[in-house]
Each structure stands twice: as structure tokens, then as C-alpha cells.
Amino acid sequence: MAIYIHVHLLRCALGFYYAPWTNGDMDGTIVCSSHPGICKCTMFLNAARCGEMKLVKKFAAKLQVGAQGTLDNIRDKEGRTALHFAARAGNTFMCKYLVNHLKLDINAQDEEGNTPLHYAIQEKRLQAALYLVNNGVDVAKANKEGLTYLHYATHNAFSGQKELIQLLISWGAEVDACSNDQWTPLLFATLYRSIEAVEVLLQNNANPNLVVRPIAPLIVSSWYSYEITDLLVKAGGDPNINVDGSTPLQGAVAYEQVEIITYLLKAGADPNIADVTGLTPLENAVNLRHLKALAVLFPVTKPIPSISDWSVDGLVKYVDSEESKQLRANVRKEVFHKSKLHAEDAFERKNYAIAAGWYNTAIKESPCDATLLSRRSLCYSLAGCGNAALSDAQACVCLRPDWPIAHYQEGVAWRLLKNYPNAERSFSRALALDPGNREMQEAVREAVEAEMGALRV
Numbered sequence: 001m002a003i004y005i006h007v008h009l010l011r012c013a014l015g016f017y018y019a020p021w022t023n024g025d026m027d028g029t030i031v032c033s034s035h036p037g038i039c040k041c042t043m044f045l046n047a048a049r050c051g052e053m054k055l056v057k058k059f060a061a062k063l064q065v066g067a068q069g070t071l072d073n074i075r076d077k078e079g080r081t082a083l084h085f086a087a088r089a090g091n092t093f094m095c096k097y098l099v100n101h102l103k104l105d106i107n108a109q110d111e112e113g114n115t116p117l118h119y120a121i122q123e124k125r126l127q128a129a130l131y132l133v134n135n136g137v138d139v140a141k142a143n144k145e146g147l148t149y150l151h152y153a154t155h156n157a158f159s160g161q162k163e164l165i166q167l168l169i170s171w172g173a174e175v176d177a178c179s180n181d182q183w184t185p186l187l188f189a190t191l192y193r194s195i196e197a198v199e200v201l202l203q204n205n206a207n208p209n210l211v212v213r214p215i216a217p218l219i220v221s222s223w224y225s226y227e228i229t230d231l232l233v234k235a236g237g238d239p240n241i242n243v244d245g246s247t248p249l250q251g252a253v254a255y256e257q258v259e260i261i262t263y264l265l266k267a268g269a270d271p272n273i274a275d276v277t278g279l280t281p282l283e284n285a286v287n288l289r290h291l292k293a294l295a296v297l298f299p300v301t302k303p304i305p306s307i308s309d310w311s312v313d314g315l316v317k318y319v320d321s322e323e324s325k326q327l328r329a330n331v332r333k334e335v336f337h338k339s340k341l342h343a344e345d346a347f348e349r350k351n352y353a354i355a356a357g358w359y360n361t362a363i364k365e366s367p368c369d370a371t372l373l374s375r376r377s378l379c380y381s382l383a384g385c386g387n388a389a390l391s392d393a394q395a396c397v398c399l400r401p402d403w404p405i406a407h408y409q410e411g412v413a414w415r416l417l418k419n420y421p422n423a424e425r426s427f428s429r430a431l432a433l434d435p436g437n438r439e440m441q442e443a444v445r446e447a448v449e450a451e452m453g454a455l456r457v
Contacts, residue, residue: 022284041074046080048098056082060102071098074103079110087116087132090125099135106136111418113143121152126160130167139173145384149173154189154197163195168206180384182226182353186283190217190228198228208237212353214240222251225258239269244361245276253281253297255289261297271301277331278359280304286319336365343375352383358419370399370406377409386416404433408440411447420451 026387031075040059044090047055052237063070075081083104086094095116098104109115117137120129123340133139133149142148150173153165165185169175176184189197193295198217202208218237223226229248233239239248239339249269261281265271274280294312303310318324343358356379363372377392390413396406422446431440 049085083116088119090128123157134241139171150185157194190220202235207233218248219251222248223255239267250279255323258292271447352379355379370396389413404430423447
């Protein structure tokens with residue numbers, strides 16, 4: 001006998017009405033989570049979203065404005081207040097009215113931990129964002145993934161980005177803040193090629209050599225941005241920074257960035273530093289047949305003793321030889337096993353982001369290893385990174401659809417993302433494959449209760 005009751009049957013039995021909602025969609029019809037007076041609540045939120053001031057005033061009056069906190073409790077099913085909607089729309093006038101007259105909480109967080117300012121920045125609503133920052137926002141606030149306003153502000157380039165970042169920092173935002181999965185604003189800005197963001201962060205003493213994730217800003221910039229590489233080096237970035245065998249020079253070779261390779265060499269990059277598989281940038285250039293990079297690196301790389309014919313042709317012959325291929329295969333096996341050991345060690349120390357990074361290294365050598373994907377998914381879940389956890393868990397399910405742990409990890413990720421119907425389905429599949437598992441029984445029960453609780457709010 002199944003130990004759970006399908007949620008849709010419970011909905012019918014309890015008389016709850018639930019309209020479909022696309023996760024993250026704030027442009028469709030709003031479904032208010034408050035049961036009493038649901039029409040007034042819905043209309044109030046819709047009016048704020050659409051900028052209808054007269055309607056906002058009308059429904060605010062009907063919803064007992066005088067009671068402290070009343071309007072803060074009126075939210076959609078994702079936990080968003082009227083101020084979230086006004087900020088996302090960039091309606092600064094509406095934001096002012098909601099904060100100054102209706103006293104809505106400027107730091108209110110939705111189910112994902114996002115505040116109105118998170119939405120304003122995400123949608124590049126500069127004036128609304130500036131108003132919120134200057135009127136009592138807690139600039140250190142982070143969402144459930146540990147992403148601060150600085151992370152959001154550096155995510156994409158937009159007009160006024162530099163001004164907003166500087167304002168956040170002037171109000172006390174931590175310039176080197178780390179998210180749950182160990183991203184800093186500088187790493188974000190580098191990854192998304194936001195040159196102005198990189199510039200203002202460095203001007204405010206962001207650390208270009210901070211390594212909290214298995215990557216560094218200068219390694220990322222070496223893939224595709226000469227301008228950002230130049231900014232980072234001039235700010236004190238180490239051209240030889242080495243993260244698990246990865247260096248800026250190795251990164252530039254991988255993407256055949258000849259101009260960046262030349263720049264890094266002039267800045268003091270050592271062409272003889274090998275990666276985790278024991279290959280120098282020059283050998284990797286040969287492997288990838290990046291001939292322009294090869295031409296730049298060959299004159300400055302020390303001869304490798306095992307290569308008798310130290311010439312371009314001799315180097316190509318050696319790299320293509322069976323001896324070299326077997327040697328690299330053996331080294332990769334060693335890297336694979338060491339990475340797993342490092343990952344488990346980091347996991348035991350509860351350093352989940354670092355553990356995920358080591359699993360990532362191992363997965364590069366064995367991309368279809370469902371166990372590794374499951375372990376990395378668990379690390380991401382424990383680090384509060386729901387989307388990354390879900391991606392790995394779903395890949396794991398595809399590889400091993402008959403493995404209960406794969407479905408269980410998928411359920412954990414859905415639960416972290418507050419998607420309780422999908423969590424319940426994943427946990428139920430896991431339980432069907434392992435009916436006696438008490439942990440899975442409990443997970444199904446909790447997922448059902450969580451969804452029903454969300455419907456009652």
C-alpha cells in the first residue's frame with residue numbers, strides 16, 4: 001500500500017484552489033497566497049505591479065492599512081510583496097509610496113530570499129535600485145544562495161552599473177563577499193565580462209588573487225578578455241596563480257588567446273608550470289593544434305628531458321607517440337583517484353563548495369559516472385545551490401533511472417528550490433525503487449506536508 005496520497009487529491013479534499021504559476025514569472029497573473037480576502041490581495045499586488053496608484057490606495061485602505069505589518073503579509077505564492085513587484089517593474093514612484101506611506105518592509109525576502117532590491121538590480125532598474133539603496137536597505141543582505149546585491153550588480157553590464165556598485169560599497173557592501181558556492185562579485189564580473197564592474201571593484205580593493213572556488217578571476221579572464229586580464233594584473237593579480245594545476249597561461253592556451261598569452265609572458269607568467277596531468281602550456285598547445293600559441297611558447301619553454309628532438313616537429317611527434325599517450329592516461333587515472341580523495345576529505349570537513357570543485361575535476365575524467373554526479377549534487381545541495389544540485393541530479397537520473405539515490409537527490413534539489421510537487425514526485429520514485437527506506441518515506445511525507453502548508457498560507 002502506498003504510504004502517500006497524491007497531492008492533487010488532497011487539494012480537492014481540502015477545497016484549495018491553485019492556479020498554475022511559472023516559477024520566476026512575475027509578468028503573468030498573480031495568485032495571492034492569502035486565503036481570506038483573496039481577491040483584494042490579488043488586486044492589490046496586481047495594481048502595484050502595473051503601477052496603478054489609485055487602485056493601490058483603494059485596496060490598501062480595504063486591507064486595513066492601519067494594522068502594523070498587514071500589507072507586508074500580503075504576498076503571492078512565491079512570497080513576494082507589492083514592493084517586490086514595483087521594484088522589478090522599475091516604478092520608483094510606486095516604491096516610494098509603498099515604503100514611505102504604506103510602510104512596507106524594504107528588506108522583505110521572498111521564498112528564495114530575494115528582496116525588492118535583488119529584483120530591481122536583476123532587471124537593471126537603476127533608479128528604483130538607487131532609491132532602495134538610499135532608503136534603508138541592508139546592503140549585506142544575501143538570498144538563500146548567498147548572492148548579495150553586489151553579485152547581482154556585477155552579473156551583467158548595464159547603464160549606471162558602475163554608479164550602483166560604488167553606492168553599494170559606500171554603504172558597506174562587502175566587496176569580496178562569497179556566495180554559498182564560493183562566487184565573489186569580482187569572479188562574477190570577470191565571468192560575465194563586465195569590464196566596468198571589474199574596474200570599480202578593483203578600485204575598491206577587491207582581491208584579484210582570492211581563491212575561494214576552484215578557479216581565480218585571472219584564470220577566467222585569460223579565456224577571452226585581454227582588457228580584464230590587463231586590469232587584474234595591474235591591480236596585483238598573480239600571472240602564475242595556480243589553482244589545482246590550472247594557471248592563467250594554461251587557460252589562454254586552451255582558448256588560443258595568443259594576445260593574452262603574449263601579455264601574460266611579459267607580465268612574468270612561467271611557461272614551465274605543468275597542469276594536473278603533467279603537461280606544460282606548450283604541450284597542451286601541441287595537443288590542441290593551436291599553432292599560433294605553439295609558436296609563441298616554444299622559444300620560452302625549457303626543453304623537456306624526455307623529448308630527444310627538441311624542435312617543433314620533434315615535440316609534435318613525441319606528444320602523438322604511444323609512449324606519451326600512455327603516460328598521460330596513467331597521470332589522468334592518478335588525478336581521478338586523488339580528486340575523489342580530496343573531495344571526500346573536503347566533504348568530511350563540511351567544505352562543500354571545495355568538495356564540489358574536486359568532484360568536478362574527477363567528473364572531467366569520467367563524465368558519465370552517476371555516483372560522482374550524485375555526490376556533487378549532494379555537495380551543491382548542502383551548499384544551498386539548488387539549481388546546480390538539480391542539474392547534476394537530473395543527469396544522474398538519466399544515467400541510472402533505476403537507482404533510488406538518483407531520484408532522491410533530485411527530490412532534495414527540488415525541495416531546496418521550494419518546488420514541493422516535483423520534490424514529492426522525485427521522492428516517490430525513489431521510494432518505489434527502495435520501498436523499505438525510512439529516510440525516503442519521511443522525505444515523501446515532508447514534501448506532501450510542505451506543499452499543503454504552502455497552499456494554506
